[in-house]
Amino acid sequence: QVQLQExxxxxxxxxxxxxxxxxVSGGSISSGDYYWSWIRQPPGKGLEWIGYIxxxxxxxxxxxxxxxxxxxxxxxxxxxxxxxSSVTAADTAVYYCAREDIAAAAVDYWGxxxxxxxxx
Amino acid sequence: xxxxxxxxxxxxSPGQSITISCTGTSSDVGGYNYVSWYQQHPGKAPKLMIYxxxxxxxxxxxxxxxxxxxxxxxxxxxxxxxxxEADYYCSSYTSSSxxxxxxxxxxxxxx
Numbered sequence: 001q002v003q004l005q006e007x008x009x010x011x012x013x014x015x016x017x018x019x020x021x022x023x024v025s026g027g028s029i030s031s032g033d034y035y036w037s038w039i040r041q042p043p044g045k046g047l048e049w050i051g052y053i054x055x056x057x058x059x060x061x062x063x064x065x066x067x068x069x070x071x072x073x074x075x076x077x078x079x080x081x082x083x084x085s086s087v088t089a090a091d092t093a094v095y096y097c098a099r100e101d102i103a104a105a106a107v108d109y110w111g112x113x114x115x116x117x118x119x120x
Numbered sequence: 121x122x123x124x125x126x127x128x129x130x131x132x133s134p135g136q137s138i139t140i141s142c143t144g145t146s147s148d149v150g151g152y153n154y155v156s157w158y159q160q161h162p163g164k165a166p167k168l169m170i171y172x173x174x175x176x177x178x179x180x181x182x183x184x185x186x187x188x189x190x191x192x193x194x195x196x197x198x199x200x201x202x203x204x205e206a207d208y209y210c211s212s213y214t215s216s217s218x219x220x221x222x223x224x225x226x227x228x229x230x231x
Contacts, residue, residue: 046225047166049220062220104156105213107168108171110166110167112165
């Protein structure tokens with residue numbers, strides 16, 4: 001059973017960089033069948049796709065966040081990471097890491113989510 | 121404003137059937153069979169319920185079904201149960217630069 005677990009600070013100051021890591025267990029991040037994604041959900045609001053990375057390092061980002069987002073992968077640790085720079089209060093959200101089945105274009109496994117609050 | 125349009129809320133009584141719609145454009149829902157549906161209970165991560173318009177993952181009840189007509193996809197839940205009360209989100213592949221889009225979510229209340 002694949003499991004994903006987010007880790008990182010729950011509080012980030014405005015203008016700083018939000019950094020989260022997702023550790024994958026029960027499966028290899030090097031499988032060619034999946035994208036490894038970040039999705040966020042502001043409190044009380046809907047889901048927003050941030051971007052994804054393939055095990056080879058290829059990435060794709062939501063154009064609305066592209067200038068501030070970096071997603072990277074460490075296959076040796078079975079982890080992938082998110083960095084979001086110049087954060088504001090609007091970036092306060094629950095951040096989910098997730099696995100997307102490429103063939104189905106559907107997210108079949110999600111992490112439990114981690115709340116990141118942007119506040120001074 | 122979400123790229124896909126869903127009703128904000130729907131409700132039904134136990135045992136009844138309900139349908140949640142998800143309207144997009146020919147660039148997403150109407151153009152590809154890559155519509156998925158997710159169930160989210162309060163404080164929990166979303167769960168995949170339907171993929172590729174009408175396919176159910178292993179373990180998902182056959183009370184959940186999906187379909188599509190033109191630019192609108194639909195999720196139908198039959199034999200409503202109290203445990204079905206949750207938020208439901210649709211998602212689609214899109215040919216636009218965003219590649220993936222979500223609906224705004226629908227709150228299902230079981231009366």
